[in-house]
Amino acid sequence: MEALAFVLILIIFGYFSYPLILWFGFIGVYSLVFFDTNILFWVIFAILAVTFIIHKNRINLITSPIVKFIMKKGLLPKISATEEAALQAGTNWVESDYFKADINFKRIKEEYVTKLTKEEQDFINNEVNELCSMTTDWEIFQDRDLRPDVWKFIKDKKFFGMIIPKEYGGLGFSATAHSHVIEKLVSRSQVLAITIMVPNSLGPAELILKYGTQVQKDKYLDDLANGRQVPCFGLTEPNAGSDATSITSSGVIFKDEDKKIKIKLNFEKRYITLGNIATLIGIAFQLHDPEQILGEKKDLGITFGLLDSKLKGIDNSRRHDPLGIPFVNSPLFGKDVVIEIDDIIGGIDGIGLGWQMLVESLSIGRGISLPSVSLGGSKLALKVVSSYSQIREQFGLSIDRFEGVEEKIAKIAAFTYMLNASRNYTLDAIDNGVRPGVINSVMKYHATEKFREVINDSMDVVGGSGIIRGEKNLLAHAYFALPISITVEGANILTRNLMQFGQGLIKSHPYIYKEIQALNKNDVEAFDEAFFSHIKLVVKAFAKTITCYFTRGYFLKTQGNFKRYKQKLVWASSEFTLLSNTALALLGSALKKRENISGRFGDMLSYMYLITATLREFDNNPKEEDKDLVNYICNYAFEEIQKAKENILYNLPMLKVFLPLVRLNPLSVKAPDKLNEKIVNNLKNEAYLKELTSSVFVSSDAKDRLNILEKAIELNNETKPAFIKIKLAIKNGDIKKDSLENMFEEALEKGIVDKNELAQLKKANKLKQSSIEVDSYKARTYKTMR
Template identity: 40%
Template sequence: MFLSIWIGALVAGAFLLTFHQARMALWTVGIAAWIAAGWFFGLASAGALAIMAAVAAPILLLLTITPLRRAVLSRPAMAGFRKIMPRMSATEQAAVEAGNVWWDAELFAGRPDWKRLLATPAPTLTPEEQSFLDVETEHLCDLANDWDSTSVWQDLSPEAWTYAKDKGFLGMIIPKAYGGRGFSAYAHSQVIQKLSTRCSAAAVSVMVPNSLGPAELLLHYGTEAQKDHYLPRLARGEEIPCFALTNPYAGSDAASITDTGVVCKGMWKGEEVLGFRISWRKRYITLAPVATVLGLAFRAIDPDGLLGGEAEPGITCVLIPRDHPGVNIGRRHWPLNAVFQNGPTTGDDVFVPMEMVIGGRDQVGGGWRMLMECLAAGRAISLPSSNVGMSKLAVGMVGAYVAIRRQFNQPIGAFEGVQEALARMAGHVYATDAVRRLAAAALDQGEKPSVVSAIAKYHVTERARIVVNDGMDVIGGKGVCMGPGNFLARAYQQIPVAITVEGANIMTRTLIIYGQGAIRCHPYVLTLMRTAGAGEIKPFDAALFGYVGFLFRNMARALTFGLTGGAFIGTPGGVAPQLKPYYRATTRFSTLLALASDLSMATVGGALKRKGALTGRLGDILSQLFILTSVLKRFEDEGRPVEDLPFVHWAAQDALARAGAAWRSLLANHPNRAAALFLKLIGTPFGLRTSEPDDRCAAAVAGLIQRHGPARDRLVAGSWSARIEVDPIAATIVAFDLHPQVEAIERRLKEAVRAGRIGRAPQNLTLLNDWAADAEGQGLITAEERALVARFAAHADMAIQVDDFAPDFDIAAGLARREAALAEAAKTTKKKAA
């Protein structure tokens, strides 16, 4: 019996040391103590114990004595690693190293430190930022709407453009020292979100100058002279910037742009100076048709060695005035009726002096690093914010519409099929808004999490597509028929634009999220690659044996969690008790992801970056874990409002179901079948139990967005305040606001209906006034209540009706209105100039 205990102690001890990734010193002490215990209790012969010690001692000494380990094990390993290490170009390396890692690294490492996440301050606005959101942003929403911008102006109206410039919308990220607003990332995000609940052209026109573009590049890399010249002008809206990166033959593969600039000398301001002779073909450049200053990325070539460095310095960024000789700009693309200003720009052998290089001569060749570092932050704001805004528009308006719209004598929101769609809409909005908020909070803490920004861009835009599509299905013909009363059709048309820009979503999923994540977020891989390439044996040795310990640790953890179903995984203290299963599930999935990543890198090797289906599934697991933890963090940040629990449960269960589906698909399709079998046996020996939100949860979520209350208010917070005096589209909200009182009247009259004194309230709103008049005549309701019912009926009818037009769709009238307004704007401009 004692012998069995002694042997079991060896197995248990080794497992515990592996589970906790113990240092070799602890292994040495543990094995020595185990052998000593065997001798002390006489559990094995002296000869057997001596053989054990003779076998263990050299191995332990080799692994423990660092100089010996480096010489015998690490140097040969470094040579082998160099041979199999995937080669990265300079542009790939810049992309991988852009930004930094944050909570995403914790999720990738198999043992997330919850204190790090929960200690991140909740995003907040300063009083000045809140006032700007409540006043200036609200007014810009009043001035812009999707129908006028798409059907009349094909742009923002002149009045909206003027207001946006005058009030500093184009300079929100520019510091106050240069005349800008100096807003936080969260304030920037909130402004774009609100504008997107009203008008996509307004949102895009504001977000581009504040995102990846000249202002941000100047702030981080510009010379003092460039900052002093351009930033005040950009802040005042005197200059409108755009940035030209995309080339017809280098779209998503932007690092391969074929636009070139040859270093040469040329005349500038009356003297010969050093510069570039640049030729370019760019497209999809937002704000290009109206831009006054053009940011341009090109590949610099120095064949004559005029810069005294490399013959091909690399991608470089310049800032060129619109009226610079040779610049062709002004034509427009037509991106799916989004009608924001977007178009091409070209140039042939345009001489650009060196002073126009962003950052000056020292930054020649540094453009790709600039772009990747700025994109690492900007991608976390612009598209997540605008798509959360569109999603809130859909949920807020559709939730109100289904409450007031009746079919078969009941609100259409009462039908289970409709509730299923409503639940998806609301659940996805809760989740994507949580992601948006957490990403902005990270930026405001000084982080530049490139992997997180890619996750936010991809998953928020994809879920916005689901939300808007479901909304269109629910409102049916109301969404199909275009007109000023249609609140959703333009969003439906514009969703593919978000899917495409800032890295097409297919590429973002299969290459960027996991491609960067596998290298940047892994605790050892990037160090191994750097030190192996540089031949630095000391850090390589530490990383190599850290990696080995990390791999075996995750094997032990995965097996433990797999056998127990994760029931004994620890959870952070002080969190909502009812949500602890989600914390446990996150830790278990994190361990599975870490183990699957290491086995995939080991078995697939350098070919992994070409296995888009495999990396996409691994990236899906990482992404769903980030979404899930964003949801949990949001619930804590908002003070655990119990009313929001249906949203939380739906979003968390959906994320886990998606992560589970990705895991099962990974095992079924892994290119190395032995690795897949090992992962199944170690990580999920009894399978993986994840399920989508059930019907009860869906019904609870759907109910919350069909009635007034704090849960609905928090879900759509930050939206434009729809007012009937500004736009008749607000009729849906007015009717929704009156609906509870009308329902209360109906409930009060149930007894009279049963007694036959009055009929049931008709679902035909044109007859509702007669019904109310009858009730008033019998003394069942007051005159004030009859007036309230009349107001409800009028606005609800307005909400339900769809627009119709003259046979020519009033095109002539619309054009006349546009021309008259443009003429008036021109007069105003002349008066100001005079």
């Protein structure tokens, strides 16, 4: 009994991270009172106490030998210059909590929520809506381009200048406003959204704004904001995709006949959005100085330049065809293109800083552009699928009454809420000055992957209506475009397996980077502080994990709504901290090469963030109907964390023995099927569905498919009592089963419905049929279509 009490008290000491002197004090007193100890025990105890408690002794006897051993054996982790730049790009944020076995829910709740300004909201209500009204997705696909008046509107209304400050002629919008614009545009056409998204993401405007000289800002930004210049940015090459450091495009410094320093460029780029119509080209290249004109170095590193597209030697005349999606995407070729030193972004001071500029810009951009596209597309899919499934009938029932369909619709609704919550949380951070590089990788990966699931499930629900192309099909083009989102801004395989946890472990862990820096500087004092703080953290995570395991976290104090999920989130964080540090101890630097293990740790990390964002969203905007969505998301995400944890243990032989214990007391289980029904029933509330999909553009055109769907739902709800009366009459034999038109007339004759009800029933039925129609074409017309 004394031994058990001893262990329990030690766990409490670890849980609350008590100082080392208290540990030795307690162990000494407890051993003296309850254990039969001999002189050898007390000698060893005294030596350990003097060694660890007295700082100077610990440095000399423990820390210094450890540092020497690491140096001698070459165990110091190597961080390349490119990795260092990536680590320095962006700031630590909420993800660092997950590496500390603790989560500060009070701070999360109090983080500032960005609100759209009146100017931003007016722009969305007016200019964005007007742009959506000017064209349709089908028209854009048939023309393979935007009409000239659409292009003019985009430029005149400064859609290319959303991120450019007003002082340089732009709109000066927040990241939140930028996202809301893209979100609405994508609900009308992905081509519209991509066309406007890219110049406001990684490209000349952002790079000039952040790193350009004042002369470059004055020369280019106003023209870019007002559409007088159309930008593109050339990074990707045939042999340099996700690994941008492998670019071979070359710039060579030379002196011309007038002894003026210039640069000769040769490049081949591909997948460049807006490349074919760009007037200002940003180019990434390796800069070389073979004659050492600028100094002793010959290889100056990745550098970004600004090129007039009309310069001699540039060829941007060709187009790619990305899965038939007709946004402008092109290869770029340059042969002996000559530019000035002043054409380098940042001037001469910007030489060699291209990689740093890139990772810093991407550390923000990944959290805005593609998540906005995915969210807008998910909201459109939710609106289409929920409406269509209420109207479409099979076997005498609307298809949303079938459990298999319910399951898909509930998942679509939950994922949409989760994407919206995580988008809002991430953009609040960005607008508040945070540069959450790790979380933006999480956002890029999960936004595109969840959107892939949303579209695939939506296509299943709408069936044949989803596979026949035409004006009436609202989902097919999003389905075609999905692989594009998955691929750009870093392929998702890379993002999951290398970036989320691979970078996060070093960047967001409270001590690892400090230890590496201390070792690089041979600073034993700094290493001692970081190393023993690291050990203290692992002990705390172990104690917290053990405690949560046996109590299932019920004792944890949390605030706000859904306290049980917050308790589980702290439990998950404790396990994540313990398991990641254990894996690091077992595998060392080899953990980086175990990409599947790293990917699963990334899953644990990212799903903790998605849960955090979801709970925060509900705390900020509590609505009764949303509780079912939050329950679905949290159960789903905790189940994914459980799977990742089990797979990590299974693939680490030394930890595999703990797998049965983890399975015996799982973090979560799958949500009950009944939850699907509750979510789908909530969506039948027209006002609630509109609220969840509020950013989706619905044209006022009576022939517009979404407009028809909305009106069909309205009439369907209004005429439901009359339909029920007719169905009961058929069931009771009062009306003979016949064509719908004949049954309507018989119902009128027998007084089951009146004339007004009959008129509404006919109108509702007509809209129903119109909403489930698919396109067809004359054979000759079909052969000419794109």
